[in-house]
Amino acid sequence: MQTHLLTELQESEARFRAMFEHSAVGIGVMGLDRRIIDANPAICRIYGWSREEMIGMSAADVTHPEDNPYATRLFNELITGQRDSYEVDRRYIRKNGEVFWAHVTMSSVRGADGTPLYLVGMVIDIDEQKKMQERMRESEARFQAIFENVAVGVAVMTLERKPIAINATTEKIIGYKLAELQGVDPRTLAIPEDRNMDVEWFSDLIEGKRNSYVMERRYRHKDGHIFWARVNYSLVRDEHGDPDYLVGIIEDIDDQKRASERLAEQEADYLRTLQQRVQERTHELEEANHRLQSEIEHRTKIETELARQAASEAVTADRNRLARDLHDAVTQTLFSASLIAEVLPDLWDMDINEAKKSTEELRQLTRGALAEMRTLLLELRPSTLTQTRLSDLIKQLCEAFIGRSRLPITMNIDGDCELPPEVQVAIYRIAQESLNNVFKYARATMVDVNLYLSPATVHFEVCDNGIGFDMNARKPTSLGMRIMRERADAIGADIQINSTLGSGTCVEVTWVADPNRRLKVL
Numbered sequence: 001m002q003t004h005l006l007t008e009l010q011e012s013e014a015r016f017r018a019m020f021e022h023s024a025v026g027i028g029v030m031g032l033d034r035r036i037i038d039a040n041p042a043i044c045r046i047y048g049w050s051r052e053e054m055i056g057m058s059a060a061d062v063t064h065p066e067d068n069p070y071a072t073r074l075f076n077e078l079i080t081g082q083r084d085s086y087e088v089d090r091r092y093i094r095k096n097g098e099v100f101w102a103h104v105t106m107s108s109v110r111g112a113d114g115t116p117l118y119l120v121g122m123v124i125d126i127d128e129q130k131k132m133q134e135r136m137r138e139s140e141a142r143f144q145a146i147f148e149n150v151a152v153g154v155a156v157m158t159l160e161r162k163p164i165a166i167n168a169t170t171e172k173i174i175g176y177k178l179a180e181l182q183g184v185d186p187r188t189l190a191i192p193e194d195r196n197m198d199v200e201w202f203s204d205l206i207e208g209k210r211n212s213y214v215m216e217r218r219y220r221h222k223d224g225h226i227f228w229a230r231v232n233y234s235l236v237r238d239e240h241g242d243p244d245y246l247v248g249i250i251e252d253i254d255d256q257k258r259a260s261e262r263l264a265e266q267e268a269d270y271l272r273t274l275q276q277r278v279q280e281r282t283h284e285l286e287e288a289n290h291r292l293q294s295e296i297e298h299r300t301k302i303e304t305e306l307a308r309q310a311a312s313e314a315v316t317a318d319r320n321r322l323a324r325d326l327h328d329a330v331t332q333t334l335f336s337a338s339l340i341a342e343v344l345p346d347l348w349d350m351d352i353n354e355a356k357k358s359t360e361e362l363r364q365l366t367r368g369a370l371a372e373m374r375t376l377l378l379e380l381r382p383s384t385l386t387q388t389r390l391s392d393l394i395k396q397l398c399e400a401f402i403g404r405s406r407l408p409i410t411m412n413i414d415g416d417c418e419l420p421p422e423v424q425v426a427i428y429r430i431a432q433e434s435l436n437n438v439f440k441y442a443r444a445t446m447v448d449v450n451l452y453l454s455p456a457t458v459h460f461e462v463c464d465n466g467i468g469f470d471m472n473a474r475k476p477t478s479l480g481m482r483i484m485r486e487r488a489d490a491i492g493a494d495i496q497i498n499s500t501l502g503s504g505t506c507v508e509v510t511w512v513a514d515p516n517r518r519l520k521v522l
Contacts, residue, residue, distance in 0.1 A: 024042055027043060035059075063092055066091070078107075107121075152250065153174075154167045158246070173229065198213065198215050213233055385425050385428060390427060390453070390458075393428050397428075407447055415521075423491045445465060450463075460509045461507060466505065467501070468501050495507070
C-alpha cells in the first residue's frame with residue numbers, strides 16, 4: 001500500500017514538474033520570507049534572469065518600488081490566513097531595468113494543520129495589453145475632446161437613426177438635449193415635405209452601395225422656427241463588415257441659404273436693370289466712341305512728348321549721379337594724390353623711407369582713381385558689364401575700393417567661365433553694393449574678396465573685420481540688404497549675409513548653373 005502511494009506521489013510530482021517546466025505561464029515558488037525558491041523557464045524569460053539568479057532573490061527585488069508596499073500587505077494577508085489567494089495587475093522590473101506590467105495570481109500552500117508552507121505565483125506579461133489600453137484611453141479622450149468641441153454638430157445613431165450621443169453643437173443647432181431625443185427619429189424634426197428626401201440614399205448606405213451621402217433640408221427648431229441644415233450621413237461597420245451604427249454631421253446653413261436666395265434675387269434684378277442699361281448705353285457708347293478716338297489721338301501726342309521729356313530727365317539724372325560719383329570718388333582721390341605729389345620732392349630729400357611710402361600711396365591712389373573712372377565708364381556703357389569677364393570686373397571694383405578707402409584687400413579668384421548676362425550683372429552689382437557698405441559703415445582694417453567660377457557653380461564672397469552689426473536688431477528689409485537679396489532672387493542664387501557685433505560682416509552668393517547647360521570655361 002505504501003509503495004503504491006509512493007508511486008502515485010512520484011507520478012504526481014513528475015506531472016507537476018513537467019507542467020511547471022513547460023508551462024507558457026510564468027510560475028514561481030516563494031518562501032515565507034518572500035524569497036524565491038524556484039522559478040520555471042517562462043517566468044525567467046519574463047523577468048530576464050536565469051533560474052540560478054532568481055532563486056534566493058526577494059520579491060521586492062523585482063517589484064516596482066511604488067507597488068512594493070501594497071504587494072507586501074497582500075503577502076502578509078496570505079501568510080496570516082486573511083486570504084487564500086489574490087489576483088492583481090502590478091508593475092515589475094526586468095533584469096535590464098525595464099519596467100513592465102504583469103497580471104499575478106498568488107496562492108498560499110498550507111500543510112495539513114493549516115500552517116502556510118510556501119506561496120505559488122503565476123505571472124502573465126500584460127505590458128503590451130496595458131500600453132494598448134492606455135493608447136485607447138488617450139485616443140478616446142482625444143475623440144471625446146474633438147466630439148465636444150468641434151464647430152459642427154455630430155450625432156451617433158443606431159441603424160434605425162435613434163440618437164445614441166450628440167455633441168453640444170448639435171444641441172445648439174436643433175435646440176434639443178439628448179434626453180429629449182431618446183427613441184426619436186431625427187427625420188421627424190424635419191418639416192413634412194422634406195422628411196423622405198433621402199429614403200433611397202439611406203437604403204443604398206445600409207446595403208453598402210455608398211459609403212456616405214450629403215443632403216440639405218429644412219428642420220424645425222425646438223423653439224418653432226424653421227432653418228436649413230446640411231447633413232452628412234456615414235455608416236460605421238464592425239470588424240466583420242456588418243453595419244454597426246451611423247454618424248451624422250450637421251451644419252446650420254440657414255444664413256448661407258438665405259444669403260444665397262437674396263443674392264439670386266439681387267442677381268435677377270441686376271440682370272433686368274443691366275439689360276435696360278445696355279440698350280440705353282449702346283447709343284451713348286457709339287457717340288462716345290468718336291469722342292474717345294479724338295481723345296486717344298490727343299493723348300498719344302501728349303504721352304509721346306512726356307516720354308521724350310522723361311527720357312531727357314533720366315539722362316540728366318544719370319549724368320548728375322555720375323557727376324556726384326565722380327566728385328565723391330575720383331575727384332577726392334585725385335585731390336589726395338595731388339597733395340602727395342606736391343610734398344613728395346621735399347619729402348624725398350628729408351626722409352627717403354617716408355618718400356617711398358608716399359610714392360606707394362600715390363601709386364595706389366592713381367590706380368584707384370583709374371579704376372573708379374573705368375567703373376564710371378561702365379555705368380555710361382552698361383553693355384560693357386556683359387562683355388567684360390566677371391573676374392576683371394571684380395578686380396576693377398577692388399582696385400577702385402583700395403584707392404578710395406586705402407584699405408588692403410586680399411583677393412582670390414579661381415577659374416573663369418562665360419556667365420549668362422543677367423547672372424554676371426547681378427553678381428557684379430552685389431559685389432559693388434557689398435564693397436560700398438564696407439567703405440561706408442564697416443570701419444574695417446582688412447577685406448577679403450573671393451570669387452570661384454566653375455562650369456557648374458559660381459561662388460562670390462566679401463568679408464571684412466569691421467564693427468559688424470546685430471542681425472536680430474537690423475531690419476531684414478533695410479534698403480541695401482533688400483536690394484542684394486532681390487538681385488540674388490532674380491537669378492535664382494542663394495545669398496547669405498552673416499554679421500556679429502565686433503566681428504565683421506560676410507556676404508556670400510552662390511549660383512548653380514542648369515545641369516543641362518553647363519558654363520563655358522574661358
